[in-house]
Amino acid sequence: MNWRRLKNIIWKELLDLSRDKRTIFAAIIVPIIFYPTLGGLIGYMFKAQPAYIAIIDYDKGEYSEELKNTLLNYSKYFGNVNIFTNYTSELQVLENPNIDLTLIIPKGFTENITKSLNGVGIVYIKPNVVSSKASEALSLVEMAINALSNNIVRKRIKTAIPNVEPERFLNPIKKVVEYIGPGGRAASPEERFLFLTLMIFILGLYFSMHPAIAFVTDSVAGEKERKTLEALLVTPASRIEILGGKLIASLVLSGVAAGMNTLGVFLMYTFLFGGLLGVQIPIGGGLGLIGIYAIDVFLTVTVTVSIALLLSTVSGSVRSAHSNATALTTVLALVMFASIYGDLEKIASQTLPLLYLIPYTHSVLALVTFVKYENGFIYSVRHLLILAIYTLALITLGAKLFSGERILIAKVKRKGRKFKLKLFA
Amino acid sequence: MLAVEIKNLHRFYGDFEALKGITFDIDEGEIFGLIGPNGSGKTTTLRIIATILKPSKGIVKVFGYDVVREADKVRELISYLPEEADLYKRLTGVENLLFFAKMYGETSDEVKEMVKFGIEISGLGNRVYDKVETYSKGMRRRLALARTLMVKPKLAILDEPTSGLDVYASVNVRNSIKKFVRETGSTVLLSSHNMLEVEYLCDRVAFISKGNIIAIGTPDELKKKYNASNLEEAFVRAVESELEET
Ligand SMILES: Nc1ncnc2c1ncn2[C@@H]1O[C@H](COP(=O)(O)OP(=O)(O)OP(=O)(O)O)[C@@H](O)[C@H]1O
Ligand SMILES: [Mg+2]
Numbered sequence: 013m014n015w016r017r018l019k020n021i022i023w024k025e026l027l028d029l030s031r032d033k034r035t036i037f038a039a040i041i042v043p044i045i046f047y048p049t050l051g052g053l054i055g056y057m058f059k060a061q062p063a064y065i066a067i068i069d070y071d072k073g074e075y076s077e078e079l080k081n082t083l084l085n086y087s088k089y090f091g092n093v094n095i096f097t098n099y100t101s102e103l104q105v106l107e108n109p110n111i112d113l114t115l116i117i118p119k120g121f122t123e124n125i126t127k128s129l130n131g132v133g134i135v136y137i138k139p140n141v142v143s144s145k146a147s148e149a150l151s152l153v154e155m156a157i158n159a160l161s162n163n164i165v166r167k168r169i170k171t172a173i174p175n176v177e178p179e180r181f182l183n184p185i186k187k188v189v190e191y192i193g194p195g196g197r198a199a200s201p202e203e204r205f206l207f208l209t210l211m212i213f214i215l216g217l218y219f220s221m222h223p224a225i226a227f228v229t230d231s232v233a234g235e236k237e238r239k240t241l242e243a244l245l246v247t248p249a250s251r252i253e254i255l256g257g258k259l260i261a262s263l264v265l266s267g268v269a270a271g272m273n274t275l276g277v278f279l280m281y282t283f284l285f286g287g288l289l290g291v292q293i294p295i296g297g298g299l300g301l302i303g304i305y306a307i308d309v310f311l312t313v314t315v316t317v318s319i320a321l322l323l324s325t326v327s328g329s330v331r332s333a334h335s336n337a338t339a340l341t342t343v344l345a346l347v348m349f350a351s352i353y354g355d356l357e358k359i360a361s362q363t364l365p366l367l368y369l370i371p372y373t374h375s376v377l378a379l380v381t382f383v384k385y386e387n388g389f390i391y392s393v394r395h396l397l398i399l400a401i402y403t404l405a406l407i408t409l410g411a412k413l414f415s416g417e418r419i420l421i422a423k424v425k426r427k428g429r430k431f432k433l434k435l436f437a
Numbered sequence: 438m439l440a441v442e443i444k445n446l447h448r449f450y451g452d453f454e455a456l457k458g459i460t461f462d463i464d465e466g467e468i469f470g471l472i473g474p475n476g477s478g479k480t481t482t483l484r485i486i487a488t489i490l491k492p493s494k495g496i497v498k499v500f501g502y503d504v505v506r507e508a509d510k511v512r513e514l515i516s517y518l519p520e521e522a523d524l525y526k527r528l529t530g531v532e533n534l535l536f537f538a539k540m541y542g543e544t545s546d547e548v549k550e551m552v553k554f555g556i557e558i559s560g561l562g563n564r565v566y567d568k569v570e571t572y573s574k575g576m577r578r579r580l581a582l583a584r585t586l587m588v589k590p591k592l593a594i595l596d597e598p599t600s601g602l603d604v605y606a607s608v609n610v611r612n613s614i615k616k617f618v619r620e621t622g623s624t625v626l627l628s629s630h631n632m633l634e635v636e637y638l639c640d641r642v643a644f645i646s647k648g649n650i651i652a653i654g655t656p657d658e659l660k661k662k663y664n665a666s667n668l669e670e671a672f673v674r675a676v677e678s679e680l681e682e683t
Contacts, residue, residue, distance in 0.1 A: 020539040024525065024532075031527040031568075239523040243581070246487045246517040246594075247540040250509065417491055 013256070017249045021257025022264075025231060029265060035230070039223030039269040043276035047216070051280030062092040063145035065153065066105045066114045069097070073122025075133065075160065083115075083156040090152050113149035114138040129168050195386035206383055209281065213305050214348050216277035217375055220309045221316040221345070223269050225337045228262045228317045232324035233333035251414045259321060259407060266313035274306045304382050304392050311399040312375040316341050318406035319371075325414045344370050351376045357384070371402045438500060440465045440592050440624035441486060446495035448481050448648075455481045457648040458495065463626055463641075465500075465591075468618055470635040471628040472672060473645035479628040480520050482645070483596050486626065487517040499592060516541075518585040520596040520628075523577060530565035530572070530580050531556065534587060541588040555587030558613050575602050582610060586617050593617075595627040599634060607631075611638055632669040642668070644675045651679045 029035060067083070069076045080097055087093040099105050105114050116136035125133040137153055139146035166178040191199040199206075232255075235241035244254065320337035327333035347356060347370050356376050360367040367373045374395040381391035441463040448456040456478045463469045471479050484490040485497055488508040496503070502510040524533045534555040535548070542548035556565050559580045569577065578601050585593055598614065599607040611634060618625055629635050635642055636656045644652040644659070652659055652675045656668050663678075665671035 016543075017540055020536060024528070024536045027532065028525060028527050238526070239519070239521045240525060242484075242489065242519040243517060243522050243537075243584070245489050246512060246515065247537065248509070248512045249540050417489070 013250070014248075014253060018253050018257050018260075021249065021254060022261050025258055025261030026264060028231075029227065029261065035223060035227050035265075038226065039265055040272050042223075043219070043269065043273045044279075045276075046219075047273075047276035047280035048282075051282070059092060061145065062094050063113070063149040063152070064094050064096065064108075064111045065149050066096045066099045066108075066111045068099050068102060068105065068114065068116045070119040071117045071121035075122040075125055075164070076117040078163070079117065079135075079156060079160050082159050083153065086152055086156055086159075090148075093149070093152060112140050112143040112145040113153060114140075115153055125164060129172060194384060194388060209301070210379055210383065211352050212277060212281055213301075213379055214351055214376055216273055216280075216305070217309060217312050217372075217379075218345050218348050220270060220273040220313050221341055222338070224262055224266045224313045224317045225320045225341065226334065227265050228258065228320045229324045229327075229333040229337055230330055231258045231262065232321060233327050233330045237329050252411050255321065255325075255407065255411050255414055259317065262317045262321075263314060266317060267310060270306060270309040270313055273309050274302065277305070278302065300389070301379070301382060304378060304389075304396075307396055308375055308378045308399075311378075311396055311403070312372065314403045315371045315375075315399050315406070318403045318410065319344075322406050322410040322413065325410050345372050347373045348376055351380070356380060371399055374398045374402075438465050439463065439498070440467065440500060441469075441626060442496070442498040442501075443482075443486075444496045446482070446485065446497060447493045448478075448485065448490065449493045455648050456485075456493075459645070459648070459650045461643050461650055461653055463624060465624050466618070466622050467640045468614070468625045468627070468638050470639035470642040471626065471645055472630070472632070472635055472642055472668075473628075474630070474676070477645045478648045479645060480596055483517070483594050483626070483628060487515060487594050488512055514591040515594060516585045516588050516590040517594045518581055518596060518598060520600070522581045524569045524580055524584070526570040527568060529568050530559065530561055533569060533580060534559075534565070534584055537584045538588065541590075551587045551589075554589075555583040557583075558586050558617070559583035560609060560613075575606050578602055579606065579610065582613070586613070589621045590623060592624045592626065595625065597628055597630070599629070599631065607634065614638060632667065632672060636668045644672055646676050646679055649679070651675050 065083070065087075067080055069080065080095075084095055084097075087095050096111070102114065102116065105111055114137075116138070118134060118136070121133045121135065124131045135157065137150065139150050143149075162182055165182055169176060169178040169181050193199040235244065319341060320333070323337045323340065324333040327336055347367060350356060350359075356367070356373065357380055360373060360377070378392045378395035378399070381395065382388040385391055439462050441461075443462070444460050445458045446456050446460070447454065447458050459478075459482065471482060473479050481490065485492055486499060486504060488504050488511050491505055498504065499511045500514055502514070504511050524530075525536070528536070531552065534552045538548045538551035538555065542551055559565060559582075561576060561580060564572070564576065565580070569580070572580070578599075582595070582598055585595065595614070599610050602610060614625060614627075615638060617623065627635075627638070639656065641653070641655050642659060643650050652662065652671075654662065659671045659675075660666070660668060663671040663674040665674060
């Protein structure tokens with residue numbers, strides 16, 4: 013290894029990169045704009061779009077009044093809900109497609125409830141299937157109905173068994189819920205959002221991979237495509253120096269991109285919750301998690317770069333190198349998406365140990381174990397180390413495959429072999 | 438000392454035999470021309486000497502070093518202008534030269550000297566400070582040639598150095614090569630289709646056809662041997678007599 017030549021290659025790559033506006037934009041500018049905007053947008057959509065509930069009261073009795081008032085009361089605490097009480101028929105409601113849920117209180121509702129202790133009142137609840145707010149409206153309506161039911165039960169108990177405390181009938185069991193963190197300690201309020209935090213971080217990991225793939229495929233396969241590689245291969249620079257220089261240059265890019273990505277995801281998180289709940293919530297898990305995330309993004313990008321590097325050395329063109337690398341990494345990255353729906357660690361350790369072979373499993377687990385275990389840091393570092401080892405192995409393999417022979421005639425050879433097979437088949 | 442020594446060199450691409458056992462030597466300080474029609478095996482031969490393709494059979498040595506086993510040593514002594522070489526487009530001409538100079542030069546003085554020499558050979562004047570993406574094809578070829586020669590290799594391998602150049606630029610390039618050899622005492626191995634060029638430039642010439650060397654000698658010797666008035670005629674007769682034999 014000759015440092016002078018290695019430095020020279022890094023210098024050339026970075027100079028070239030610094031003039032490549034598209035890659036710089038994708039790697040550095042996009043995350044810092046994209047993630048916060050996405051977070052803000054989701055939050056805004058949640059807040060800005062109100063849920064509309066229409067109530068049609070045919071009953072006009074004591075209890076229908078109470079239900080309406082409870083609902084109106086709740087809606088004040090429930091964010092953005094609008095309740096319409098001025099509709100007089102279902103047909104009228106149909107004219108307004110924005111209504112997410114219609115609550116119909118039929119005639120005789122109050123009377124049915126009050127006429128005997130066994131009396132049952134019926135309400136009709138009609139959520140709109142095409143509405144994204146219907147379930148929110150439904151849970152609000154159900155809460156109001158529960159509150160009314162409880163009131164009625166209290167009254168009935170008082171009438172039937174006057175010397176008993178109605179609360180004991182209603183709630184014979186008292187629930188005490190306390191969120192806990194790793195090791196059983198009480199969780200802070202923001203830690204309840206830990207799951208969501210992890211999801212967002214894992215998504216951030218996924219998006220961090222792509223600019224580096226584009227850079228490294230262009231840097232290796234691009235030299236071949238643009239016919240600059242042949243001359244380079246004949247210089248005294250060794251294969252390791254050439255690939256090493258390119259790798260280090262892409263790591264510089266990856267480092268910057270990872271930093272921007274972390275910052276972007278952090279901002280997105282703030283904006284999402286700022287927009288969603290109207291409050292700024294610090295990230296559950298604290299600075300430690302952000303630190304691990306930053307290292308994790310860097311190593312995830314590094315391992316991705318080495319996969320792309322490997323594929324680029326055997327691909328004929330930038331386009332094929334890029335699409336191969338994107339396809340492969342996307343398939344491997346499915347573990348990231350899977351981890352959103354299940355506990356990847358449980359699945360890997362108990363049913364599918366094969367998953368440990370996928371480098372990105374360790375990207376995910378570095379984050380998951382950090383928050384899951386009391387000394388999560390130790391587990392996390394272990395997964396990060398595995399990522400680093402993967403990278404080294406892939407690069408070594410890449411350097412082995414990076415021979416002039418393979419680069420210059422790989423395609424033809426393969427075609428020839430296929431052709432032969434056909435002849436003999 | 439022999440600059441290049443080739444013994445019974447074979448090269449297969451799959452089943453196809455592109456070189457069928459060629460043998461020739463190049464003396465130090467010579468300008469040697471490899472001449473043959475399209476697909477005759479010129480580029481294959483040059484790539485093998487330049488260490489980027491491996492011989493299927495046979496021995497190739499550059500200044501005594503084996504191109505397979507001692508490829509690193511060979512690469513220290515040679516520089517190579519590929520047939521379809523291009524430059525880094527987002528870099529300026531000088532930056533391209535600097536990048537290659539730093540691969541060879543040990544000290545910054547050496548590197549500076551190389552770049553200066555490169556700018557001179559390129560004949561691009563102030564345009565060397567522009568990005569290569571703004572150059573014409575001919576300008577790029579000139580810069581690629583300058584990049585190859587500026588490092589003063591003991592052996593320069595040039596695959597069709599004047600391809601894509603206009604008459605005027607070709608003459609310039611030929612003069613550059615000649616001047617380069619006179620000043621540095623380097624050895625040059627070049628391939629070409631252009632007989633005029635070869636006759637003007639080369640001390641010795643090898644005719645290659647379908648992977649065989651069919652004649653070798655100084656331009657005068659070859660003209661005499663085939664009783665021809667110029668090298669082109671000699672070449673055509675050599676190829677024809679080869680066809681008759683087979
Ligand atoms: N990568 C390859 N795979 C298969 N065959 C090849 C490959 N490269 C060259 N050949 C074949 O080898 C023979 C010699 O090719 P080569 O490029 O050495 O010719 P050349 O003399 O340089 O021709 P030209 O004047 O067109 O540059 C040709 O028949 C060509 O088809
Ligand atoms: Mg050729």
